[in-house]
Amino acid sequence: MRTEVGIVGAGPAGLMLAHLLHLEGIESVILEARTRQYVEERIRAGVIEQWVRDLLIETGVGGRMEREGLVHHGIELRFKGAGHRIDFADLAGGRGVTVYGQHEVVKDLIAARLAYGGEIVFEAQAASLQDVETDKPFIRYRKDGEERELHCDVIAGCDGFHGICRPAVPEGVLSFFERVYPFGWLGILAKAPPASEELIYSSHDEGFALLSMRSPEISRLYIQCHPDEDLSQWPDERVWSELHRRLETTGDDWHLTEGPVLQKGVTAMRSFVVEPMQHGRLFLTGDAAHIVPPTGAKGMNLAIADVRVLSRALSAFLRQGRADLLESYSETCLRRIWKAQRFSWWMTSMLHRFDEHTPFDRRRQLAELDYVTSSRAAATSLAENYVGLPMEQA
Ligand code: FAD
Ligand code: DHB
Numbered sequence: 304m305r306t307e308v309g310i311v312g313a314g315p316a317g318l319m320l321a322h323l324l325h326l327e328g329i330e331s332v333i334l335e336a337r338t339r340q341y342v343e344e345r346i347r348a349g350v351i352e353q354w355v356r357d358l359l360i361e362t363g364v365g366g367r368m369e370r371e372g373l374v375h376h377g378i379e380l381r382f383k384g385a386g387h388r389i390d391f392a393d394l395a396g397g398r399g400v401t402v403y404g405q406h407e408v409v410k411d412l413i414a415a416r417l418a419y420g421g422e423i424v425f426e427a428q429a430a431s432l433q434d435v436e437t438d439k440p441f442i443r444y445r446k447d448g449e450e451r452e453l454h455c456d457v458i459a460g461c462d463g464f465h466g467i468c469r470p471a472v473p474e475g476v477l478s479f480f481e482r483v484y485p486f487g488w489l490g491i492l493a494k495a496p497p498a499s500e501e502l503i504y505s506s507h508d509e510g511f512a513l514l515s516m517r518s519p520e521i522s523r524l525y526i527q528c529h530p531d532e533d534l535s536q537w538p539d540e541r542v543w544s545e546l547h548r549r550l551e552t553t554g555d556d557w558h559l560t561e562g563p564v565l566q567k568g569v570t571a572m573r574s575f576v577v578e579p580m581q582h583g584r585l586f587l588t589g590d591a592a593h594i595v596p597p598t599g600a601k602g603m604n605l606a607i608a609d610v611r612v613l614s615r616a617l618s619a620f621l622r623q624g625r626a627d628l629l630e631s632y633s634e635t636c637l638r639r640i641w642k643a644q645r646f647s648w649w650m651t652s653m654l655h656r657f658d659e660h661t662p663f664d665r666r667r668q669l670a671e672l673d674y675v676t677s678s679r680a681a682a683t684s685l686a687e688n689y690v691g692l693p694m695e696q697a
Contacts, residue, residue, distance in 0.1 A: 304453050304454070305453075305455065306330050306331055306332040306453065306454075306455050307324075307329050307457070307621060308321075308324055308329060308331040308455055308456065308457050308458075308617060309331070309332060309440070309441070309453045309459070310334070310459045310461055311334050311458070311459070311460055311461060311462040311466065311468055312334075312460075312461035312462035312463060312591070313333050313335035313337075313342055313423055313425070313461075314409070314462075314606070315348075315408055315409060315412070315603050315607060316461035316588045316590070316591075316607070316609060317333050317335070317462075317588075317589075318333070318409060318412035318413060318423075319412060319610045320459055320461060320588065320610035320613060321421055321423075322364060322412055322416060323362065323610060323614035324614050324618075325416070325421055326362060327617075328622070329621055329622070331421070331459075332423075332455075333423040333424065334428075334429050334442065334453060335424065335425050335426075335427060336428040336429070337426070338425050338426055339413065339423075342406075342409055342413075344406060346492055346566055347404075347406065347602075347603070348405040348597075348602055349402055349403065349404050349515055349516075349523060349600070350401075350600035350604075351400060351401040351402075351403055351408070352604045352690060353399060353400065353690045354693065354694055355604050355607050356368065356372075356400075358607070358611065359411075364415045367407065368401060368407070368408070368411065371403065372401040373401065373403070373516065374400075374401050375399055375401070375500075376390065376391045376392040376399040377389055377399075377501050378501055378503070378504060379501055379502070379504070380505075380654075380672060380675065380676055381504065381505040381506070381550070381552055381553065382505070382507075382552075382672045384552050384553060386503070387672075387676035387677075389676070389682050389685055389686055389689075390682075391686045391689065391690050394683045394686035395686040395689075395690045399690060400600075400689065400691075402515065402516060402517070405603050408603070424444075424446060426447075427444045427445070427446040428445045428446075429443070429462065429467055430443045430445055430450070430467070431443045432458055432460075432471040432585060435458060435471070435582060435584050435585040436583040438456065439454065439456075440454075440455060440456075440457070440458050440583070440584045440585065441455065456584070457585075458584060458585045458586070459613065460585055460587040460588065460591045461588045461591060461606075461610070463589070463590040463591055464575070464590045464594050466591050468585060468587060469577060469591050469592065471585065472582045472585065477577050477579070478577070478578045479577055480576045480577075482573065482574040482575075484530070484571075484572040485530065485658065486510070486527050486528065486529065486530060486572060486656075487527075487529065487530040487531075487570055487571045487572055488513075488526070488527065488528065488570050488572065489525065489528040489532055489534075489537060489567070489568075489569050490524070490566075490567070490569075490570065491523075491524050491525075491542055491564050491565075491566065491567050492517065492521060492565045492566040492567075493521070493524065493561070493562045493564050494520065494521060494562040494565055495520075495521075495522045495560045495561055495562025495563075496519060496522070496562075497515075497519070497521075497560070498514065498557070498558060498559050498560045499514055499557075504654055505549050505550050506668065506669075506672060507549040507552060507656075508656065508665070509545075509656065510527035510528075510549065511525075511527040511549070511598075511655045511656065512524070512525065512527070512545075512546055513598075514546075514550055514559070521565075522560065522562070524542075524546055525597075526545050526546060526549060530569075531569075531571070532569045534567060534568075534569060539564045542564070543559075543561050546559055570597065572596040572597065573596065574596060574648055575593060575594040576592070576637070576640060576641070576644060577592050578633065578637060579633035579637075580609075580632065580633040580636060580637070581629075581632055581633045586629075586632055588606060588609040588610050589602075589606030589610070592609070592636075592640075593640050595643060595647035596647050596648065596651040597647075598650040598651040598655075599646050599647045599650040599651075599688070599689065601643040601646065601647050604643075604691060608639055609640075612636050613632055616628035616631075639692065639694075642688070642692060643692075646688040650685075653668060653671050653672060653675070
């Protein structure tokens, strides 16, 4: 098989790249290891930055998000027995975020791609990348027990953190920057109307908790836990009791609503960046190139930012024969990525319990929360990062 851009991975990065390339009149084929059902049901991110919402709408794939997504103009930070609202509408020039599941974005992008006749090969496991240092690279993959090849002009590595594209770059070319956190998030999806209209980030002495949602009927809740937490130790009653303890701290009669737990999982947390994000004709995007801890909800948004830069660069290269944008792809993306890394690390450090913290460190954390919620300058900094820095700054 031959195409212009060979894409590995049908997550938000690979699917959005294929969509943007299609709008530029560029052909691509996506190879995805999993089934369509698996990727459409994988529960992950839920918060979409303002510019990503605008991009989905502008490019014709935002219709369902506009109808079903929940637009939020603030979040609450809860600590020391009180809730404090960060008002995005006021602090970030009327911008906000949209709460809409990543798997819903994935469903919308798959439907759009299939509707315009684009190709996604599901259950196609990319095994190796060949000749990426030439102008005729190709991907070897397995489908239906057979080994096949996808030949292309350029390969986009959109295969997530555990994919094969980043490891395909020869040793010594890439530099890695990493921080692993000594905790993770235990997340549940519950059939329970969210007890708050806006997200609540709670910093409790026992650890962090977050109330989020997917719809007016479905809550999404997280608690800080060990990174390798054994789920069998967390029956639903224990999860709820810990959520009540960490979220119901305001001393009023606000209560978390409970309901049947539909899904439960643990995510370890790390910050990770690879530089550069390109080698020869291979370009890495999204989680294949960088991971942020989830606090602040930047992962999916960063993946979309990368492919927006890449689609424009590929269009200039393949249609106008201009290589400059492609050559500076990594540099352009990394400016935004490092700012998102800083923000995610900062939110994580401010809100979580660190076992090694002394009483001094805890007082300092609480002072930081007090400052962020009482200084307009500090609150503005949080708000503008949360709703998403403008793409023009990238
Ligand atoms: P992925 O979504 O990982 O997609 C990669 C795809 O490649 C997968 O479909 C995989 O099956 C496929 N693949 C892998 N290897 C191969 C192979 N060899 N051959 C073929 N296909 C392959 N981000 C936010 O922006 N907001 C949030 O609120 C948020 N919350 C999160 C909460 C949790 C609990 C978690 C786990 C993550 C969260 N994130 C959030 C992060 C976000 O989910 C990721 O950053 C996002 O999925 C990255 O998209 P991607 O397309 O780069 O990678
Ligand atoms: C969600 C995830 C996040 O990481 C976050 O900061 C806010 C919300 C969510 O899955 O809803």
